[in-house]
Amino acid sequence: MKTKINEEFKQRFGAEGTMYASAGRINLIGEHTDYNGGFVFPGAIDKVIMAELKPNGTDKVRVFSIDINEYAEFGLNEEDAPSQSWARYIFGVCREIIKRGGKVQGFDAVFAGNVPLGAGLSSSAALESCFAFALNDMFNNNSIDKFELAKIGQSTEHNYCGVNCGIMDQFASVFGKKGHLMRLDCRSLEYEYYPFNPEGYKLVLLDSKVKHELKDSPYNKRRQSCERVAARLGIETLRDATMEDLDKVKSDITAEDYLRARFVIGEKERVLAVCDALVKGDYETVGRKMYETHEGLSKDYEVSCVELDYLNDIAKECGVTGSRIMGGGFGGCTINLVKNELYDNFIATAKAKFNEKYGHEPVVIDVVISDGARKCE
Numbered sequence: 001m002k003t004k005i006n007e008e009f010k011q012r013f014g015a016e017g018t019m020y021a022s023a024g025r026i027n028l029i030g031e032h033t034d035y036n037g038g039f040v041f042p043g044a045i046d047k048v049i050m051a052e053l054k055p056n057g058t059d060k061v062r063v064f065s066i067d068i069n070e071y072a073e074f075g076l077n078e079e080d081a082p083s084q085s086w087a088r089y090i091f092g093v094c095r096e097i098i099k100r101g102g103k104v105q106g107f108d109a110v111f112a113g114n115v116p117l118g119a120g121l122s123s124s125a126a127l128e129s130c131f132a133f134a135l136n137d138m139f140n141n142n143s144i145d146k147f148e149l150a151k152i153g154q155s156t157e158h159n160y161c162g163v164n165c166g167i168m169d170q171f172a173s174v175f176g177k178k179g180h181l182m183r184l185d186c187r188s189l190e191y192e193y194y195p196f197n198p199e200g201y202k203l204v205l206l207d208s209k210v211k212h213e214l215k216d217s218p219y220n221k222r223r224q225s226c227e228r229v230a231a232r233l234g235i236e237t238l239r240d241a242t243m244e245d246l247d248k249v250k251s252d253i254t255a256e257d258y259l260r261a262r263f264v265i266g267e268k269e270r271v272l273a274v275c276d277a278l279v280k281g282d283y284e285t286v287g288r289k290m291y292e293t294h295e296g297l298s299k300d301y302e303v304s305c306v307e308l309d310y311l312n313d314i315a316k317e318c319g320v321t322g323s324r325i326m327g328g329g330f331g332g333c334t335i336n337l338v339k340n341e342l343y344d345n346f347i348a349t350a351k352a353k354f355n356e357k358y359g360h361e362p363v364v365i366d367v368v369i370s371d372g373a374r375k376c377e
């Protein structure tokens with residue numbers, strides 16, 4: 001990838017720039033917890049967006065996307081927004097840095113990536129973080145702190161791409177560290193690194209390639225259930241609730257709200273259990289918690305779908321250590337922690353069985369927990 005970018009840059013701009021990269025991410029556990037003030041547990045992966053940049057002494061940004069095979073050129077003022085959606089991510093990052101008092105001047109860039117688009121690995125956050133990191137290094141002496149870089153990416157999604165996302169994806173992409181996952185407290189934004197070196201296991205995603213159309217905004221309904229239960233308990237978010245608290249108000253809330261809250265409270269406890277297990281290197285417990293999360297997402301939170309439940313069942317049958325839906329649900333990927341010796345059989349079985357039932361194979365994406373945003377020497 002590096003060579004390809006380098007050659008393209010030389011050809012287009014007749015010079016050599018500086019190479020930067022940032023990563024996509026997985027979330028091991030902690031789903032639907034962000035809006036409940038809880039924890040998420042992401043890590044950066046070995047799939048990246050890589051870009052070569054060089055100041056060009058003008059007030060224009062000139063950028064070529066190798067993967068989309070398109071060129072875009074834009075100024076740095078608010079009214080200069082480019083029309084191509086991929087270029088809006090870069091324009092947004094520039095604008096958000098400028099809005100915060102940072103410096104951005106004209107530059108040339110060529111970029112490419114291998115984070116699968118729209119598979120739930122956050123290729124957009126990788127793109128934002130790569131450019132935010134690069135522009136901080138090139139024009140701001142790295143004076144913008146890392147959390148601010150993540151927020152620049154998040155605001156880009158909000159203000160220029162129409163995606164009202166939380167902070168996890170950009171946080172993971174910027175802060176990612178090889179061999180470590182990060183527990184991020186979505187309420188205080190405090191975070192802590194945990195070792196993740198599952199020797200003898202592989203981490204693999206199976207992308208079902210299905211995305212169910214969401215009618216009557218189930219996402220908002222889940223949020224409302226959580227808010228109602230929190231209000232009944234007299235607390236701001238379910239972060240502060242225990243199962244005992246919930247059981248005390250069981251008769252005052254609907255059966256559905258009860259199930260929703262039971263998932264959220266259980267998920268917080270599972271994240272904490274996974275932290276303990278990781279410190280001990282106990283990946284069997286990690287895997288068990290992943291299955292429990294899947295069960296909760298499927299039965300209590302009701303955000304799974306038949307295809308993802310089927311992939312989860314296949315994982316169980318194949319003796320996979322841990323497996324669950326990753327992401328908001330209703331389609332997308334499962335994330336699986338698999339012993340090396342079971343890997344080949346699991347992948348072959350999942351492909352064959354899924355294909356037989358749904359007419360296409362799931363896409364296999366192996367991931368290794370790796371570094372986030374960086375300059376490439």
Ligand code: ADP
Nearest residue numbers: 065067085086112113117118119120122123124
């Ligand atoms: P994801 O879940 O992967 O973040 P999004 O829809 O949020 O999916 O972001 C995907 C968008 O990010 C693409 O449509 C494109 O505009 C941009 N993008 C991601 N990767 C690349 C790439 N390698 N080259 C060009 N644009 C990319």
Ligand code: MG
Nearest residue numbers: 122123124125
């Ligand atoms: Mg995205």
